[in-house]
Amino acid sequence: MPVNSPASSRLKLLALFAVFLLPMAVAWGMVEWRWGIPEGRTAHGRLTPDLPPLADWPLSGVAKQGEDDWLLAFDCPAPCGEQADRWWRLHRALGRDAHRVSRLRLGGPGAALPGAATAEWTEEATWRAPGRLWVFDPRGKPVLEYASEVETSLVLEDLERLLKRNPAPPDARLHRE
Structure with a gap:
């Protein structure tokens, strides 16, 4: 041809x-x-759009380190040094993004580990569960919920994905300074 x-x-x-x-x-x-x-999901925790924002939770003394921080809040009804240490180590494992996450211990006796804040329950909440971990976005909306037996590496994977997909605002550094 x-x-x-x-x-x-x-x-x-x-x-x-x-x-x-x-x-x-x-x-x-x-x-x-x-x-x-x-067809599968990508988050290892349970998505929690039905929970109220953190401001509506029956808590006293809620604090975050930074205005634009994500928040890890874990329920600690009894001595929970091991669990607090676990979430402290996870926070350190975030590396350069660790400054974008704050930790909040809900209940429990004793002082908090360095970098963590504490808050007390003022009344019982229906969604409360001992050992539970919640991840809140910077506006205080609950995003993910984890049972107490979840592997730390799975939570770290989810947090890294959240922080990557939600970059810090350009002026966030100015807020910290």
Whole structure:
């Protein structure tokens, strides 16, 4: 077949159409028939859109280190030194993003570990559970909830993903200074 024959030109034109139309057809098939779209979730904790914001929780003495900080709050109804140490180590494992996260111990006797704040329950809440960990966004909305037996590495993975997907505001450094 000669280089400039009508059949060669048609073949080139069909290849050009395929290059542009094939990705569109594949994308339509993915949307319509859910091909290649993961069904599983990416967070290891339980999403908690039904919980009230932190400001509405029956707590006294709630504090964060920074205005734009994410908050790790864990329920500590009895001596919980091991659990407090666990979340302190997780906080340190965040590395350069550790300054974007504050820790809050809810209840429990004794002094808090360095860098953590404490708050006391003023009344019983229906969602309260011993050993539970909640992650709050900078506005105080609960994002994730973890049971007491969750692996620390899974919480770290979720926190790193949250902090990566939600970069610090450009003026956040000015707020700290």
